[in-house]
Amino acid sequence: MKIEDVFDNCLFDIQNGMQIDECLRKYPQYAEELKSLLELSGKIKKIPEPEYNSSAFLAVLIKIGKASGKKNSLVKHMDPGRFFLFQNLFGRLASVILVVAALAWMPVKASAGSNPGDFFYPVKIFSEKIKLFLTIDKEDKIELHMVFADNRLKELLKIVSNREEPDQAILKDILDEIKTALHTILNSAESQPDIILNKITHFNMHQKEVFENIRPAIKNEETKKAIDEVIDMCGRCADGKSRRNMERMRCAPRKMNCPWQ
Amino acid sequence: MYNEKKYKINDSELEGIVNNAKQGDEKSLAMLCEYLYPKIFTYCFYRVNHKEDAEDLTGEVFLRMARSISTQHGRFSAWIYKIAFNIVTDFYRHRASEKNAFSESGADYINKVSAGDETDKILNQEQLKKALGMLTEEQRNVLILKFVQGYSNDEAAEILGKSTGAVKVLQFRAVKTLKELFARDVWQ
Numbered sequence: 001m002k003i004e005d006v007f008d009n010c011l012f013d014i015q016n017g018m019q020i021d022e023c024l025r026k027y028p029q030y031a032e033e034l035k036s037l038l039e040l041s042g043k044i045k046k047i048p049e050p051e052y053n054s055s056a057f058l059a060v061l062i063k064i065g066k067a068s069g070k071k072n073s074l075v076k077h078m079d080p081g082r083f084f085l086f087q088n089l090f091g092r093l094a095s096v097i098l099v100v101a102a103l104a105w106m107p108v109k110a111s112a113g114s115n116p117g118d119f120f121y122p123v124k125i126f127s128e129k130i131k132l133f134l135t136i137d138k139e140d141k142i143e144l145h146m147v148f149a150d151n152r153l154k155e156l157l158k159i160v161s162n163r164e165e166p167d168q169a170i171l172k173d174i175l176d177e178i179k180t181a182l183h184t185i186l187n188s189a190e191s192q193p194d195i196i197l198n199k200i201t202h203f204n205m206h207q208k209e210v211f212e213n214i215r216p217a218i219k220n221e222e223t224k225k226a227i228d229e230v231i232d233m234c235g236r237c238a239d240g241k242s243r244r245n246m247e248r249m250r251c252a253p254r255k256m257n258c259p260w261q
Numbered sequence: 262m263y264n265e266k267k268y269k270i271n272d273s274e275l276e277g278i279v280n281n282a283k284q285g286d287e288k289s290l291a292m293l294c295e296y297l298y299p300k301i302f303t304y305c306f307y308r309v310n311h312k313e314d315a316e317d318l319t320g321e322v323f324l325r326m327a328r329s330i331s332t333q334h335g336r337f338s339a340w341i342y343k344i345a346f347n348i349v350t351d352f353y354r355h356r357a358s359e360k361n362a363f364s365e366s367g368a369d370y371i372n373k374v375s376a377g378d379e380t381d382k383i384l385n386q387e388q389l390k391k392a393l394g395m396l397t398e399e400q401r402n403v404l405i406l407k408f409v410q411g412y413s414n415d416e417a418a419e420i421l422g423k424s425t426g427a428v429k430v431l432q433f434r435a436v437k438t439l440k441e442l443f444a445r446d447v448w449q
Binding site (some may be wrong): 003004005007008011036037040041044045047049050052053056057059060061063064065067 | 287290291294298299300302303306307312315316319320323324326327328389404408409411414429430432433436437439440443
């Protein structure tokens, strides 16, 4: 038996109550060498444990509390057996709202690229009205009206560019939408800063130009009449804006029948 | 089995506490911390020779324990000492040198000093700390785990990733080196 094994056996025996001398008698060939080693081992074992700082210990307890709290919440979230993500009432309510919002948002998203006559087109118009209703800021409202009026114009252009004679009902809806938007823009524009007024002017001029280009392609007289109304409206408002600017610049005014006057 | 100088928790009780802690029971986690903190601190203290560093490292050990206890398997005491062992090893890896209190190994020092039998001197904590600093890392680990912490050969072998035979050899060499260091009174 090697001395390392004998030493370990002696340590075990001493730990279980055997005296050193008694143990050494079992291994006389190693007794001389082992005696001092076993005595030293006994002394090492008797050394008291070092004192630690209690505040350091408390700090560890606090850190552990935080770490275990985070872990528990993660475990709950990852439990595949739960239908709802959260257990509490607030969490369930939030989940229901999320699902309803997602269901409502899907047709709105699907309607974004729809055109007049499409199944989702009414949803697109409705969602625009909701956006307008929820917009409080006046400048933002005008901006939205311009965007929506521009959308209608693009839809009209799409129909005409397909060499189709627009359906009267659809065209009437589009033009009504544009008229409503223009009225709202111009009624709200009076108190707006010049930068907004300039934007509106350019918008009206652009619409006027587009309608003038569309007009020759329209064969139906009633549609032509409706387009003429919009052209006139856009032209008068664009000129009216110019007049107001001229008034500001002390230039000669010109009587215009514009909604903002 | 733990060297129960103060604490009276047997292995089966410890297993129950560990199982509760795995289920997220914070009270059990705190009990484990309270029970094991002095032991892990002692281990770190004799490994790094510095009280504040030992406290920081001990804190790190328990934080890691709290984060990963749900995945723990096997003998818990071996598992947590393995964490402590790894954390202290990382600590030294960052500091580049383990010999923060001593610039040369015990064996080198022994060759320089004159002989003399002083093993009858009463050991104190400071002497042991200095003496441990002169051992190799493996010898020091075995000595702390077996003599200070009271682990069995099998447990120490599991923590250190060595065979029981290797632990016996390291233990014998460590005590022999210490005896020679004491004989030369190198820490006075």
